[in-house]
Amino acid sequence: MTDGPLLDVRDLRIAYTTRAGEAVVVPGVSFQLNAGEALGLVGESGCGKSTVALSIVRYLGRAGRITGGSIRFEGRELTTLDETGLRAIRGRRIAMVYQDPMASLNPVMTVGHQLMEAPMTHEGVSASAARARALAMLAEVKLADPAAVMDRYPHQLSGGQQQRIVIAMALITGPALLIMDEPTTGLDVTVEAAVLDLVRELRSRHHSAILFISHNLGSVVRVCDRVAVMYRGELVEDGPVRRIFTNPRHPYTRGLLDCLPTLGSDKRQAPLVPIAGQVESALIRSPGCGFAGRCAHVEIGRCTSRPIPSATVREEPDHHVACVRADELARWTRRSGADIAHEAGGPREPMVVIHHLTKTYEPRRRGFRGSRAPVRAVFDVDLAAARGRTLAIVGESGCGKSTIAKVLSGLEVATAGGVTLDGVEVGALAVDARSPALKRKLQMVFQNPDSTLNPSHTVGYAIGRALRRLQGRAPGDLTGGVARLLEVVKLSPAMAARKPRHLSGGEKQRAAIARALASDPDVIVADEPVSALDVSVQAAIVNLLTEIQAAHGTTLVFISHDLAVVRYLADTVAVMYLGTVAELGPVERVFTPPYHPYTEALLSAVPVPDPDRAVARILLEGRVPSAGEIPPGCPFATRCPRRIGAICDETPPPVQRFGDHRIACHIPGDELRRLQTDLVEPRTTGR
């Protein structure tokens, strides 16, 4: 090995050939990575993060090309290396971990064989030696019973376990550089926290450098020493984690931090500030700052006439920023929840009441003698959403939160118990059986922006059709209504003529909200409406929902796995685990002790973009039992870090009531309060 940085990227230029011409995706990026160091690469989607990572191992595909600059790795130039040379480096010296673990694992090979493959082919190690190393590696990534895992196939493992295996596979050859591209994006919060802590720990043990790509600033803080912020293929700011997160100098970095909801504040205390506009196309580039079009501090001329050089921040030699106005901008302060303004107004009458709701599914029989034990998705749930307020339902995947949304909307019917909507019982009514008035009352916003709008129809048609069906408008009388609805969701009326494929994710979600608003509903059920969006867009959509609620008095049932968004938006929160409600109460009460042990674990797992509070304090062991094997006692007993004994396994927990705050746990509330510390203490001083 030579002296100097392990990886030295200089003036790297990457272009893609598209139908519309050559698009310069990365106009010039330089950064260094020293041995054993972890660099986080952050930015919105479409900013070229993954492109840079892929170019290092030259996996750009047919359309992409490196058009200039150099990538030196361990002193060797990678941009001109031939296939044989690349093969020797890929997998052995540079390993990659991608977002979807299932795509990296071969479904027809056992985990053990896949792990042994790399040492055997790259190092010519014997099978038995490779096996020993695989076992050791599985133990290192903290999989219980490595010997048994070796003989399993990928589909027999959970998502978190699969990602651990992929990490084990990447590290088994002892690579000098590990590239991780959104490695925890598809995982549940608690699993994500465990994987991030694992990466942190393995890094210190293996001395591998890490290039960590993520759109989640919180997870970057947990893993990295340095952060580089990317916008439109350029590094706009880079420096040590602490400097970037406490003294961001570039308006884009500040924008990313400001649009992130935090656990300590809600909509009344510190509104989110979305970044205006969206990532612009790579086809058109002005000579100046790439961010100028969206920047609130732009000065036409100075910012837009010539390329912006990267400069060192005053008094911070290891902190660089590419902004001509960086020194003129005031010091950034974290949005603070200090001035708590309490919501006025007493309790309101309930709009949606869920009482003893149970939903079970009859599984399809497998073969002739398969078991037909019904699967319990939701069990005996009691919830209420007050008129004009927001009820949030949080929990990890498989907790039954989406099932509740489906029963509310009539896409499924209740097995037992029921739902009343403005006093009318609808739990047993499928949507076809509901009267037009009931259909108008409740509409839904869905999760996936790519499937929420029909790709064959224009936005105007989708919204107009809803107006016709739900408001009984005549076909000729739709234009005005559509334009008005588009205006409510802050889209231009010209969007009506567009097909969904010409819209960005955020625009699609806005159009879907406009469609839901067409009936002027009293209740909007939003099932993970922002989880597929970039943080900047997420903030705008969350703000939009808040505004609509304020203007129309709409009741919002907001389903999410993101506690920070829930903290920001909700009035009442229900935390669900395995089909039951673990904790329910007003948002301030749920987010302060006493917590249900599950809420406590969830809160401590939330990645917080604050270097001072970066480590998860409580890690959950084991996996979520499947809905078919729910424990007879407390559903959470199998993973509970505060389990007190056999009583947890055998007896369903009592529901303890503290006013309007409910916790289903065997541990008395006072005892919980004594054991727990506040995980979301409101910050009283801005920094």
Add this chain to the structure above:
Amino acid sequence: MSTPIAAGTLSASSPAASRGRTLRRWRRRIALLGESTPATVGIVLILAWVALALLAPLIAPYPPNANDMAALAHTTPSRAHWLGADHLGRDILSRILWGARPVLVIAPLAVLGAAVLGSLLGLAAGYYGRWIDLVITRACDIVLSFPVIILYMIILAHFGSSAWNIIGVLTLTKAPIIARIVRGMTLDLREREYVAAAKMRGESALYIMLVEILPNARGPLVVDMCLRTGYNVIIIGALGFLGIGLPPPDPDWGGMVKDTYGMMMVWPHMALFPCAAISSLVVGFNLLAVGLRELGLRD
């Protein structure tokens, strides 16, 4: 249907602007086809045959059924008969040109019929599931399990052979294949959120199937229809060859081969030219299908 009109009024201020936009869109689509070599070649072949068929009355040198006794002495290609004459002294070029007309009507019409019937069956099976799916799928399997040519022979022998009967038989036997394709796509598409949104505004099942689901299945469907049209050209030829195609004496490519293949050793041109006509048209449809799939994958 009134729905597209509603969309039209929304998206455009005046009908003229809307027409201009439609025109531009079609021009863009045609330009797109030009990006794929197979599609270009396929389109050229098909359009050439369509033009020849349309112009047959003008450009065919002889009436298709006229016997030229003089040509009988000398049937091979000559200045008078460019592709030669057949055993009855009829001009082969004229007969091929006229023969293109029934094929180019029957093959696409039969595919259209099969697409309509198959789509409805596939949509119903995929959307409703359960016993409806079971009945439709099994019925399709039964039709598909018959040896097709024998099935044609039985049906056409029973009902007599006419253009309409051929279209009917081809529709019935091709519909199950299309039904399967559409069913598979419906199973996937019915889970989309826009279908849930349609249910929530109380749309009928028929609307959801035809307006929300079917348009999104059109890509693979169009490719398949192209392929099926080519196959239908082959089957029409085969039926003519078996003598259960279009009734004589009007020219029919398969029938021309049947009448003359006995003389292959002496006058191969009599059978080979109609064969070449059949294969060039089939290749045209296949290339177009390949090209469309290629373009579909790239989007």
